[in-house]
Amino acid sequence: MSAGVGNGMNHRPRFVSADAVLEVLKWPEMIAALREVYASAPQARHSPRRVVARNDSVWLRALAATPPGRRYMGAKVFGFSKSGGTYAVILFDQESGALAGILDANHITGFRTGATSALGLDYLAPRKPLTVGVLGSGAEAQAHLAAVGHVRRIAAFKVFSPSVANRSAFAGRFRRELDVPGDAVGDARAAVDGADVIIAAARSRGEQPILFGDWLRPGTVVISIGSTLPEQREVDAGVVGACDLIVCDNVDEVVEETGDMIAARAAGIAFDDKLMSLSDLVLERHAARVRAARLPMLKTAGAAVQDLAVAELAFTKALAQGLTQEFPGDFRYKPA
Structure with a gap:
């Protein structure tokens, strides 16, 4: 037995x-x-x-x-x-x-979420040193920057969170650990401006979006992990509209049970033809779609x-x- x-x-x-x-x-x-x-x-x-x-x-x-x-x-x-x-x-x-x-x-x-995001990024990001913008300075944000560094070399990073002390501590830690330039900045837009990868790993206290579609530029990969329940918000409907590929760990759950996607649907954003499962991404079942994507997003709710x-x-x-x-x-x- x-x-x-x-x-x-x-x-x-x-x-x-x-x-x-x-x-x-x-x-x-x-x-x-x-x-x-x-x-x-x-x-x-x-x-x-x-x-x-x-x-x-x-x-x-x-x-x-x-x-x-x-x-x-x-x-x-x-x-x-x-x-x-x-x-x-x-x-x-x-x-x-x-x-x-x-x-x-x-x-x-925190470990499984960071590792899942790093896995998805390995298929979505170009194979070059990347600049990273991080929204959040807590355990999830820390796990993500650490994990991403194991699939791509990080050239530099910027971080924003509402707490000056926390974002400064975050920047200091990862400057030492990654041995790269890193700055704690005073607002979210400054953190993501010019980034190759945006890691959204913090919701606002009032459940209002912290990342907006008009901040994004082609060639960026967005990772969003903070909206896992219907009442939770992290990215605005404009982000969902701007992204041309949305990879989900569980497509149905992300679409039907996360506040960001519920809000985007209510705002009239059409996104069904943008969706792809993480399993399909890893198995490279739609490699041409992935190569053609100019602004992909990995949107996860967590899975057993x-x-x-x-x-x-x-x-x-x-x-x-x-x-x-x-x-x-x-x-x-x-x-x-």
């Missing part, structure tokens, strides 16, 4: 802490794992739409997947209140169905196959390095 089932009746999964996840994960391996996942062309049945439960000021989100060709299936679950929240990934062995691992997923969302790919990598490496802990109680195994 597969690993994770002790005596065939009871078993104890392994726990991986957030610190262990941080220690074992490396960007090239995460990007490679996601490339494998999207090259396997996962279907809706492998990674159905997320479920969001709400009650007044609290909400709980669950994303489940059975990735084809992978050892583990599972789900990421996280709950939020006004005070904050906690993320967890639960892994089950696909052969036995046994609960194999529980991971503190505090870092996994991304979480599971990164979580499986973290779990496997943590096991090999002795960085897991045994769960303190038994789970009863139910044979088929």
